[in-house]
Amino acid sequence: MDARELGLPGEVPSPETEDMPDEVTIWEVGPRDGLQNESEVVPPAVKLEFLNRLADAGLPVVETTSFVHPKWVPQLADAAEVLDGLSRVDGVRYPVLVPNERGLDRALASGVHDVAIFASATETFTRRNLNRGLDEQFAMFDPVVRRAVTEGLNVRGYVSMVFGDPWEGPVAVDQVVSVGKRLLDMGCGQLSLGDTIGVATPGHVETVIRAFVAAGVPLHRLAVHFHDTYGQALSNTCAALRLGVSTVDASAGGLGGCPYAGSATGNLATEDLVWMLDGLGIRHGVDLRALVDTSVWMAGQLGRPSPSAVVKALAR
Amino acid sequence: MDARELGLPGEVPSPETEDMPDEVTIWEVGPRDGLQNESEVVPPAVKLEFLNRLADAGLPVVETTSFVHPKWVPQLADAAEVLDGLSRVDGVRYPVLVPNERGLDRALASGVHDVAIFASATETFTRRNLNRGLDEQFAMFDPVVRRAVTEGLNVRGYVSMVFGDPWEGPVAVDQVVSVGKRLLDMGCGQLSLGDTIGVATPGHVETVIRAFVAAGVPLHRLAVHFHDTYGQALSNTCAALRLGVSTVDASAGGLGGCPYAGSATGNLATEDLVWMLDGLGIRHGVDLRALVDTSVWMAGQLGRPSPSAVVKALAR
Numbered sequence: 001m002d003a004r005e006l007g008l009p010g011e012v013p014s015p016e017t018e019d020m021p022d023e024v025t026i027w028e029v030g031p032r033d034g035l036q037n038e039s040e041v042v043p044p045a046v047k048l049e050f051l052n053r054l055a056d057a058g059l060p061v062v063e064t065t066s067f068v069h070p071k072w073v074p075q076l077a078d079a080a081e082v083l084d085g086l087s088r089v090d091g092v093r094y095p096v097l098v099p100n101e102r103g104l105d106r107a108l109a110s111g112v113h114d115v116a117i118f119a120s121a122t123e124t125f126t127r128r129n130l131n132r133g134l135d136e137q138f139a140m141f142d143p144v145v146r147r148a149v150t151e152g153l154n155v156r157g158y159v160s161m162v163f164g165d166p167w168e169g170p171v172a173v174d175q176v177v178s179v180g181k182r183l184l185d186m187g188c189g190q191l192s193l194g195d196t197i198g199v200a201t202p203g204h205v206e207t208v209i210r211a212f213v214a215a216g217v218p219l220h221r222l223a224v225h226f227h228d229t230y231g232q233a234l235s236n237t238c239a240a241l242r243l244g245v246s247t248v249d250a251s252a253g254g255l256g257g258c259p260y261a262g263s264a265t266g267n268l269a270t271e272d273l274v275w276m277l278d279g280l281g282i283r284h285g286v287d288l289r290a291l292v293d294t295s296v297w298m299a300g301q302l303g304r305p306s307p308s309a310v311v312k313a314l315a316r
Numbered sequence: 317m318d319a320r321e322l323g324l325p326g327e328v329p330s331p332e333t334e335d336m337p338d339e340v341t342i343w344e345v346g347p348r349d350g351l352q353n354e355s356e357v358v359p360p361a362v363k364l365e366f367l368n369r370l371a372d373a374g375l376p377v378v379e380t381t382s383f384v385h386p387k388w389v390p391q392l393a394d395a396a397e398v399l400d401g402l403s404r405v406d407g408v409r410y411p412v413l414v415p416n417e418r419g420l421d422r423a424l425a426s427g428v429h430d431v432a433i434f435a436s437a438t439e440t441f442t443r444r445n446l447n448r449g450l451d452e453q454f455a456m457f458d459p460v461v462r463r464a465v466t467e468g469l470n471v472r473g474y475v476s477m478v479f480g481d482p483w484e485g486p487v488a489v490d491q492v493v494s495v496g497k498r499l500l501d502m503g504c505g506q507l508s509l510g511d512t513i514g515v516a517t518p519g520h521v522e523t524v525i526r527a528f529v530a531a532g533v534p535l536h537r538l539a540v541h542f543h544d545t546y547g548q549a550l551s552n553t554c555a556a557l558r559l560g561v562s563t564v565d566a567s568a569g570g571l572g573g574c575p576y577a578g579s580a581t582g583n584l585a586t587e588d589l590v591w592m593l594d595g596l597g598i599r600h601g602v603d604l605r606a607l608v609d610t611s612v613w614m615a616g617q618l619g620r621p622s623p624s625a626v627v628k629a630l631a632r
Contacts, residue, residue: 198629201595202554231588231625232595235551238518272547279517279548309547313514 021246023283025061026270027192027223028054030298032063032097033267034255036073038302044078046301048085050294054252055089057290059270063116064094067103083110095156104144108151115148116156116192117141119183121176124167125160125196138182149187157188158225162208163200173211181215190221192249195236198229202239209243223247226268228254228307233268234276241282248273253295253306269308271295289314337562339599341377342586343508343539344370346614348379348413349583350571352389354618360394362617364401366610370568371405373606375586379432380410383419399426411472420460424467431464432472432508433457435499437492440483441476441512454498465503473504474541478524479516489527497531506537508565511552514545518555525559539563542584544570544623549584550592557598564589569611569622585624587611605630 031051035042047065054062064086070077079096086094095114098104107115119141120126123134130137141157148155161168162176180191193208205224212222224240224247226233237248250273256266271292277284292314299306306312347367351358363381370378380402386393395412402410411430414420423431435457436442439450446453457473464471477484478492496507509524521540528538540556540563542549553564570585587608593600608630615622622628 198625199595201592203596228625229629230591231550231585232592234547235554235592238551238554269547275546276517276548276551279515280519309514309544313545 019244020241020280020282021244023246024241024277025247026059026273026284026286027061027063027247027249028059028252028270029063029225029249029267030054030252030255030270032066032076033249034251034253036066036075037256037266038075040302041075041077042301044081044085047078047082048087050252050298050301051082051094052087052089053290053294053297055087055092057294058284058286059291060091060285061093061095061114064096066097066099067106068097068099069102080106080110083112093154095154097158098144098148100140101144101147104148108153112153114154114156116158117144117183117188118158118160119179120160121171121179122161122165122168125165128167129160134179138186141183142186145183145187154190155188156190156192156223157183157186158192158194159183160194160196162193163195163204164197166197173208176208177211177215177217180212181217184217184221190223190247191217192223192225192247194225194249195227195233198227198232200226200236201232202235205236205239206243209240209245213243219244220246223249225249227256228266228268234272237268237273238276241280252291253298253311254308255295255298255302255306266307269295269306269310271308271310271314275310335560336557336596336598337560339562340557340593341563342375342589342600342602343377343379343563343565344375344568344586345379345541345565345583346370346568346571346586348382348392349565350567350569352382352391353572353582354391356618357391357393358617360397360401363394363398364403366568366614366617367398367410368403368405369606369610369613371403371408373610374600374602375607376407376601377409377411377430380412382413382415383422384413384415385418396422396426399428409470411470413474414460414464416456417460417463420464424469428469430470430472432474433460433499433504434474434476435495436476437487437495438477438481438484441481444483445476450495454502457499458502461499461503470506471504472506472508472539473499473502474508474510475499476510476512478509479511479520480513482513489524492524493527493531493533496528497533500533500537506539506563507533508539508541508563510541510565511543511549514543514548516542516552517548518551521552521555522559525556525561529559535560536562539565541565543572544582544584550588553584553589554592557596568607569614569627570624571611571614571618571622582623585611585622585626587624587626587630591626 065079066076098115226236250270251267252270254266254269381395382392414431542552566586566589567583568586570582572582
């Protein structure tokens with residue numbers, strides 16, 4: 001069921017949006033990026049139901065978990081158990097985050113086909129997150145990516161703090177492109193350009209994407225990852241679509257907010273993205289009603305309402 | 317203070333957004349469109365402080381109240397008292413809604429310079445809202461607009477249900493343009509194109525605006541008015557800006573949600589709009605910090621948090 005079947009206005013032909021892609025791959029990050037911010041540990045059985053429902057709702061990529069050390073993210077300490085229990089849907093990809101070679105070993109032992117590494121565009125955040133400098137992060141990721149590629153895995157490179165850094169403020173576009181290119185050269189198949197603190201606006205998004213294209217990076221190797229901290233996530237996504245980007249990260253129900261902030265500071269909600277794509281006539285393969293039902297159920301598990309506008313509106 | 321002074325990434329030059337206006341007029345609708353949905357009556361003194369703080373924060377237009385019959389909107393029964401108590405800031409406009417000739421009489425007696433009428437783009441909503449048909453609404457508004465113009469007032473014409481109607485579903489673009497042109501021919505200086513139920517998406521917005529332009533309506537006679545029911549308000553606003561629209565309706569703190577829905581179903585939040593305009597380097601004249609403080613204060617008066625993402629983020 002999509003927005004049109006709900007009896008609401010659907011696709012309207014538009015001269016201006018002709019350059020947008022015909023089809024978008026929604027890269028669902030709720031089970032990993034969303035849940036890793038939850039302080040209360042979610043049982044593996046609940047995670048598995050969440051993952052299976054997301055795949056059943058038509059999401060083509062469901063980022064499943066992370067092999068980060070359990071000391072840092074206790075929420076995802078059950079990564080191997082979750083991967084072992086997954087009912088894999090044909091054609092659906094289940095990537096996992098791997099922070100280092102030990103994480104890659106564990107991912108390979110769990111039989112994954114897709115992994116992701118999490119890099120930073122800024123010196124300060126690299127130091128705070130990885131306890132090493134901007135350049136040193138490449139020395140850390142290089143053996144991980146090379147071995148993953150040798151093992152036949154697809155590797156995604158997250159670039160965080162692309163549009164701003166809480167300590168440094170604005171981030172030079174050249175620096176972002178340089179970090180991204182080094183990850184691609186290393187063997188990453190796709191970059192996910194992340195607005196980790198949610199400060200970006202549409203012109204800034206266009207500038208960064210154009211800079212990558214000018215540096216010779218094809219659009220299909222770029223994905224965008226926006227947070228809604230300042231309410232800009234969907235506008236920024238729309239700006240990226242206008243330039244032809246066709247992979248968009250989103251989180252079912254907008255999962256991923258800092259628990260202390262209540263709501264609306266998390267990832268772009270997958271449902272709000274689907275609503276826009278339906279209106280734009282862009283294919284995505286997701287059953288909106290099944291997705292909303294999943295987010296309502298997950299909100300019940302977490303004990304607080306989803307911050308997604310579409311979930312709130314359709315759950316009434 | 318704007319987003320840059322808060323130490324966050326500011327304007328980034330963008331090739332793609334060059335057609336956007338250099339300056340946008342924010343038409344603040346919180347005191348009227350926002351408060352009219354509040355079931356608990358707000359005392360006139362609180363409304364006056366709200367209005368005065370909004371004007372002091374730099375908003376150039378603050379829609380003040382409505383002379384609708386108190387039986388229909390008890391919240392705004394104090395319209396004359398509020399207008400009488402207003403500390404008018406030089407250069408700020410304080411429009412009021414007038415539903416009919418009796419309302420216009422009261423507005424004139426209160427010394428207003430700007431009025432607005434509230435028309436519908438659809439047959440069903442006109443019947444439900446005004447108890448008359450689509451064509452009959454013009455017979456009702458015609459004497460109001462003509463007399464207001466004769467009296468030297470500026471008249472704005474709201475067009476509601478432009479992008480969808482809860483009973484009819486999609487609304488024909490031709491019909492919207494026809495309704496809008498009749499209001500302009502009648503003497504309205506500007507139309508506010510309203511997505512009353514929040515279903516629009518960016519391609520649809522472009523289609524409607526292009527249709528008005530194709531029908532000979534200059535862009536400065538169009539304003540946009542989006543609701544965030546499905547999370548699309550800011551993306552839709554951005555689509556309108558790209559086509560050169562330079563008047564945008566917004567509500568401080570996102571006031572205007574249906575009280576029973578909790579949050580996030582109201583008008584586009586002025587703060588979220590200001591954040592985007594700052595990032596795009598578009599002038600607007602609003603002091604974001606003063607505006608956020610006002611919305612936090614007003615949320616305290618109403619006893620529930622603002623649904624605006626920027627208010628939530630900056631109020632921490």
